[in-house]
Amino acid sequence: MALLVEAKRQLKDMEPSGSRNQDGGARIHSDKSSGSYAAHALTEELQQGPSRKRKVKSSDADADDVVVEEPQESPSPKKVDIDRAVDLMRIQGDFYGIYVDVIYIPSKFMSCMVLFARYINGKVDVVERLLGIVPEPSAHGSSLKVAVGSMLSEAGLSLSKLRGQGYGLFGYRDEIFTELKTSITNKNALEYYVHPCVCQLHSSLVCSSHGQFDVYQLFQTVDALSNLIQDCPQFTEKVCALIQEGGVNLDNDIKKPGETRWGSYYEALVNFATYFDPICEALFFVRDVVKNNDQSYLAYKVLEGLSYDFAFGLLLMQDVLSITNELSLALDGKYVDAGNCTALLHEAKRQLQVMRDEGWTRFLNKIGMFCSDNEIPMPNMGEKFDPRPRLRDEATTMTNLEHYHVDFFEKVINIHLNELDRRFSEQSSALFLLSSCLSPRNSFQAFDKEKLIGYARLYPSEFSDTAIAALDLQLAAFIMDVRSDARFREMNALSDLSVKMVETGKNTAYPQVYLLLKLALILPATPATAKTASSALKFIDSTMMKEPCNQWISDCLLLFLERDIFERVTNDAVIALL
Incomplete structure (x- = not known):
């Protein structure tokens, strides 16, 4: 436990300048930043050998240094985390939302579940506070629910x-996603699910597409290629030289793994298809010339996978993700326009249905031209489909045409349609749209009193018939007031409105309107203004790539990511736990 005192001091020493956000929380940096170094140093410090003697300075100015001998098995750093309750007291008695995700580390076959609480803090900022990290969660909705309830x-x-x-839960089966969502809803019928803004839509669509094994292989190849871009300078230089020989300005088109891993798969696929020929030449160069066995073997494996199935999946996923790209970007924006997002969602689903029902012939011609241009052998569509060599004993009467049309083309599109339906149910889309009617953008252009009253009726515990009548009157007065008040101009987000209402005292003048605004702000679909889950998720993901996924490391990460609270824990409080 004494290590915690020392780690706390080291964290303060290693804190980079300008790394605090407006909520007092730590801004989480990329993997190579000083913030990441501090976390890694903290983890190493906490993991060092047992039974070491350390001097710990007591907060009592007259006290001598306290010599503490650590036990053979140090207690979990989470023991001091109980002081986080001091901060979370601000939530108690008020409303909050939650965000649950599971981070999977393919290279280690490990995973961890994370839980964030979303609430309005004392500064009227929307905060996403990390509550806990559970390593190796059971892949059952009921078990995940127990873990959430416990935290x-x-x-x-x-x-x-x-x-x-x-919920993120990328790659989790529908029944697990539904079971977790339903089990919590059954405990409280007044909470609603919405697609969280921290979840990049393309990431969920890509993960869901892994249900088609050829698509899974495609993205394994893309990740391997990204690793070459990062780890093999000769490969990157060769690709760039070959592309520039063709008179093309790269303009940073070649993506590195961090960018690809966090939502740039669409751009990565577009670049792969566009620069397919120079990429292949560079792969041959690495395989045959570069004197690094690991890199040469990786290039060999990538080249081995560049078959017709790969090309088919590459162009199919490029086309499918292009349809949802505008929606993905809109959801990932700083200011989310619910009306625009809803329209983009309906249009994306319409285009996917048209592509599935009417786009097969056009796509087949497109893949034929691509394979011809890049000298990729094409199967005879009239011949019997031959499963992978290891499955040749399995009888099949399916032709290649039927396989690629039904089991590949239509299956992938249907997976995307199902994922959109799962992420954006009718209820959640309606909730998202209704909450946006309070948006202050363009002088409250989206304001609609009747829709807002309908939104309030979704929360009968907060809005009785009497409260609804009061809300009706307050909304009418509120909109006239704020549209004529210069202080409420040039605002874009619901969070801006919340802050301004408190600053001007309009939260007390229109309490029912402010309550409705708070309920809208704690929905995970609204971008947070202060501490956010997205940066923490990236940091946890990059750390788990290097560290063992166990409760000790999870607790260390929790302390680091919530260090604004950790730093408020006094040395005396830590010593008292020994």
Whole structure:
């Protein structure tokens, strides 16, 4: 435990200048930043051998240095995390939302579940606070629900105050996703699921597409290629030289793994297809010339996978992701326009249906031209489909045409349509749209009193018939007031409106309107203004790539990511736990 005192001091020393955000929380940096170095140093410090003697300075100015001998098995750093309850007291008695995700590390076959609480803090900022990290969670909705309930209970948060839930759970089966969502809803019928803004849509679509094995192989190849870009300078230089020989300005088109891993798969696929020939030449160069066995073998494996199936999946996923690209970008924007997102969602689903029902012939011609240009052998579509060599004993009467049309083309499109339906149910889309009617953009252009009253009726515990009548009157007065008040101009986000209402006292003048605004802000679909889950998720992901996925490391990460709270824990409080 004494290590925690020393680690706390080291964290303060290693804190990079300008790394604090407006909420007092730490801004999470990329893997090579000083912030990442601090976390890695903290983890190493906490992992060093047992039974070491350390001097710990007591907060009592007259006290001598305290010599503490660590036990053979140090207690979990989470023991001091109980002081986080001091911060979370601000949530108690008020409403909050949650965001649950599972981070999977393919190279280690490990995973961890993370839980964030979303609430309005004392500064009226929307905050996403990390509550806990659970290594190796059971892949069952009921088990995930137990883990979520346990962490909420430890934080002293009641399910009765939960009003919004959002999930990442990329790659989890529909029944697990539904079971977790339903199990929590059954405990509290007044909370609603919406697609969280922290979840990049393309990431979820790519993960869901892994249900088609050829698509899974495609992205394994893309990741391998990204690793070559990062680890093999000769490969990157060769690709760039070959492309520039053709008179093309790269303009940073070649993506590195960090960018690809976090939502740039569409751009990566476009670049792969566009520069397919020079990429192949560079792969041959690495395989035959570069004197690094690991890199040469990786290039060999990538080249080995460049078959017709790969080309088919490459162009198919490029086309499918292009249809949802505008929606993905809109959801990932700083200011989310619910009306625009809803329209883009409907249009994306319409285009996917048209592509599935009417686009096969056009796509088949496109893949034929691509294979011809790049000298990729094409199967005879009239011949019997031959499964992978290891499955040749399996009888099949399916032709290649039927396989590629039904089991590949239509299957992938249907997977995307199902994922969009799962992420954006009718109820969640309606909720998202209704909440946006309070948006202050363009002088409250989206304001609609009747829709906002309908939105309030979704929360009968907060809005009785009497409260609805009061809300009706307050909304009418509110919109006239703020449209004529210069202080409410030039605002874009719901969070801006919340801050300005408190600054001007309009939260007390229109309490029912402000309550409705708070309920909208804790929905995971609204971008957070202060501490956010997205940066923490990236940091956890990059750290778990290097560290063992166990509870000790998870607790260390929790302390680092919530160090604004950790730093408030006094040395005396730590010593008292020894």
